[in-house]
Amino acid sequence: MGRRAWAWFAAVLGCLLLAPGALAVKQAVAATAIGGPLNLLLVGIDPRNDWTAPLADSIIVAHIPADRSGAYLFSVPRDLVVQIPAFAKSGSPTQRTKINAAMALGSRIGERRYDPAQGFELLAQAVGDVTGIRRFDAGAVLNFGGFRKLVDAIGGVSLPVDQDVVSEHLKPDGHGRDRLPECPGHDNCHRPYIGVQKTYPKSEQPVHFKGWEALDFCRQRYGLPHSDYDRQRHQRQFVAALAKKLKRTIIGDPAKLVQVTTALGSSLTFIGGGRGVAEWAQALKVLRIKDMTGVGLPGSALFEGGLYQGEQLPRTVGPFFTAVVQDSIPAYLRANPGVVTVDH
Known part of the structure; x- marks a missing residue:
């Protein structure tokens, strides 16, 4: 994996959209309401530079029931092997590869030029x-x-920390760990870091995270019992915690909203489906933000010819996806305990 930043699931849309009161700014709202069940796709990319194709390093689907009784968050493994369809806009042909490559394959708009929205x-x-x-x-x-x-x-x-996590990348003071002498450059060694490490001990009491700590914590998978699947859970936990914090701190404070959105700048690409942020805020103002449920999918390694190709999902998750489409997740979870896991 090298030094790739395991970056960022679009927490901000998940938070801004899922914290509706926070966005209740004085803007015109369309007469046609946003109704029914909703599905949001939250994507995090690793922008090493402006001329490198971005990979989707985190993929989270947020399902909001028609009755706005809460929200369900589930992660799609970034290394899931799939058939990516052809895409005329970028000239990308159909190909079988890891799903995170779809962002890179679709974003090309010219020679070494990429558009995340595309x-x-x-x-x-x-x-x-x-x-x-x-x-x-x-x-x-x-x-x-x-x-x-x-x-x-x-x-x-x-937020509470559900297991001991040790940083692969940072020292306790937030600076990058030292590298092995034979691994001075980017991505030329699998695990090039040495020396003291930042740690996040398990804690039932909420632990306060600064920005760099939150990012570092959510990047980690090495040393965790379920590797990337534990990391996915931590990312979902942060989406939920961020949404709740945004609702508490920004609701009724337009100045704070401006401060937050200004800080984000070009870091965020918003896809509103033809509707603006104010419309989404109006549509979701009745959402019970405290009732957010993270769901983990039971993926596993895919080997072909003795070589690791990526991740795969069992057919048993098919009915869960059907429940998402049919807006019947609570009934599915009650009737099928253990097929998917519910975050705690």
Whole structure:
């Protein structure tokens, strides 16, 4: 994996959209309401530079029931092997590869030029092919710098830590760990870091995270019992915690909203499905933000010819995806305990 930043699931749209009161600014709202069940696609990318194709390093689907009784968040493994459809806008042919590549394949708009919003289109198609969600109502692409800025702009985020986590990348003071002498450059060694490490001990009491700590914590998978699946859970936990903090701190405070959105700048690409932020705020103002449920999918390693190719999902998750499309997740979870896991 090298030094790739395991960046950022579009926490900000998940938070801004799922914290509706926070966005109740004085803007005109369309007469046609946003009704029915909603599915949002939240994507995090690793923007190493402006001329490198972005990969979707985190993919979260947020399902909001028609009755606005809460929200369900589930992660699509970034290394899930899928058939990515052809995409005329970028000239990308159909190909079988990891789903995170769909963002890169779809985003190309010219020689070493990439557009995250266009890449989102192809990724949404690929995720739709996996889940059966034929259209996402809204979505966002956020980079890891934006995630860090967001957390700092709202004064940090607190949440319990469900297992001991040790940073692969940072020292306790937040500086990068030293590298092995034979691994001086980017991505030329699998695990090039040495020396003292930042740690996040298990704690039933909420732990306060600054922006850099939140980003670092959500990047980690090495040393965790379920590797990337534990990391996915931590990302979902942060989406929920961020949404709740945003609702508490920004509701009724337009000045604070301006401060937060200014801090994000170009870190966030918003896809509103033809509707603006104010319309989404109005539609979701009755959402019970405290009732957010994270759901983990039972993925596993895919080997072909003795070589690791990526991740796969069992057929048993098909009925869960059907429940998402049919807006019947609570009934599915009650009738099928243990097929998917519910975050705690």
